[in-house]
Amino acid sequence: EVQLVESGGGLVKPGSSLKLSCVASGFTFSSYGMHWIRQAPKKGLEWIALIYYDSSNKYYADSVKGRFTISRDNSKNTLYLEMNSLRSEDTAMYYCAKGGNVMDAWGQGASVTVSS
Amino acid sequence: DIVMTQTPSSQAVSAGEKVTMSCKSSQSLLYSENKKNYLAWYQQKPGQSPKLLISWASTRESGVPDRFIGSGSGTDFTLTISSVQAEDLAVYYCEQYYDTWTFGGGTKLELK
Numbered sequence: 112e113v114q115l116v117e118s119g120g121g122l123v124k125p126g127s128s129l130k131l132s133c134v135a136s137g138f139t140f141s142s143y144g145m146h147w148i149r150q151a152p153k154k155g156l157e158w159i160a161l162i163y164y165d166s167s168n169k170y171y172a173d174s175v176k177g178r179f180t181i182s183r184d185n186s187k188n189t190l191y192l193e194m195n196s197l198r199s200e201d202t203a204m205y206y207c208a209k210g211g212n213v214m215d216a217w218g219q220g221a222s223v224t225v226s227s
Numbered sequence: 228d229i230v231m232t233q234t235p236s237s238q239a240v241s242a243g244e245k246v247t248m249s250c251k252s253s254q255s256l257l258y259s260e261n262k263k264n265y266l267a268w269y270q271q272k273p274g275q276s277p278k279l280l281i282s283w284a285s286t287r288e289s290g291v292p293d294r295f296i297g298s299g300s301g302t303d304f305t306l307t308i309s310s311v312q313a314e315d316l317a318v319y320y321c322e323q324y325y326d327t328w329t330f331g332g333g334t335k336l337e338l339k
Contacts, residue, residue, distance in 0.1 A: 148277075155318075155331070155332050155333045156271075156320055156322075156330040157330065158327070158329065161327075161328070206276055206277075212267075212324045213267045213282045214267075214322075217276040217277055217278070218276065219276055220276060
């Protein structure tokens with residue numbers, strides 16, 4: 112069974128940094144692209160980043176480009192999202208998801224709140 | 228960027244009803260080389276993560292009931308639930324993966 116477990120969320124002040132992790136199990140992690148998607152409170156879904164299976168390519172939404180970095184460690188079956196210069200509008204539930212084109216498995220999410 | 232527009236934003240339904248919801252993209256999602264539409268549908272129930280229902284506009288994921296039917300091509304797509312069940316009350320999102328990834332704003336199915 113595919114499992115994705117996010118961690119690292121929390122309450123932080125504007126301008127600060129945070130690093131999310133997503134531990135994968137139940138599939139060959141090193142063979143799949145991985146996404147980060149976020150959902151602001153009571154809002155819809157926003158794709159924010161993708162990393163290829165071998166880290167050869169990374170793509171970002173304009174809203175996070177230059178502030179967020181997606182990475183992975185295939186030896187640890189772990190996906191990361193490093194978030195810098197956080198703003199109040201980054202407040203959201205952050206999901207990791209498996210897949211290249213479509214997102215065929217999702218984690219339960221990690222909550223990030225940016226507030227002074 | 229490709230913009231995805233879903234209508235209606237919410238819909239009140241009764242169990243057993245046939246339901247249709249629309250998703251329109253600002254540019255064609257049909258890739259001419261493989262004749263595939265790069266469009267997916269997801270279901271998000273309250274308090275849960277989204278779940279992939281349909282990819283390539285009309286291909287149901289394994290385990291998804293056959294009452295969920297995806298159709299359309301190019302810029303106009305539809306998700307039909309042939310006979311709504313109580314467990315189908317959720318928000319439904321379309322998503323394009325033709326050029327990076329963009330979600331529509333969602334259609335919320337509520338009980339009438």
